[in-house]
Amino acid sequence: MTRSLQRTACSALLALGCVLPALAWDYIPNPEGQVLRLEAEAVPFVRADATFWGANWKWANTDLRWDKDGAAHVCRLKNDLLAFTGEIRLLSADPETLTYAISLDLSKDLANVIGGGLVCHLDLKSAVL
Numbered sequence: 001m002t003r004s005l006q007r008t009a010c011s012a013l014l015a016l017g018c019v020l021p022a023l024a025w026d027y028i029p030n031p032e033g034q035v036l037r038l039e040a041e042a043v044p045f046v047r048a049d050a051t052f053w054g055a056n057w058k059w060a061n062t063d064l065r066w067d068k069d070g071a072a073h074v075c076r077l078k079n080d081l082l083a084f085t086g087e088i089r090l091l092s093a094d095p096e097t098l099t100y101a102i103s104l105d106l107s108k109d110l111a112n113v114i115g116g117g118l119v120c121h122l123d124l125k126s127a128v129l
Contacts, residue, residue, distance in 0.1 A: 025039065025045075034047050038098075050117070052079055083107050085104070
């Protein structure tokens with residue numbers, strides 16, 4: 001990541017940190033095909049996806065399935081190409097904090113895997129920002 005891109009990303013996060021407390025935002029616990037989505041006034045402005053790549057940047061699709069475990073929302077992950085399963089468990093979603101616990105069960109030793117994880121998208125063109 002270049003310094004210019006780092007500064008832009010840091011500025012966007014700082015701006016989001018200033019805006020979020022002033023917004024009445026909602027966590028959407030079961031967005032179609034996404035790990036999470038944040039909305040304000042029913043308008044999405046942040047989404048997160050589980051994104052992974054295998055050897056030579058081969059796309060490694062991750063299946064997502066949302067469940068309820070008692071009162072908790074849990075996103076179950078399964079990736080056949082990279083041979084892992086896991087879960088993203090929502091621990092809290094109060095008006096100022098969104099807290100997750102992420103666990104992965106890796107059952108295979110793979111060479112040349114690029115990696116992946118949660119990719120968050122901030123929609124700077126959203127009407128609420």
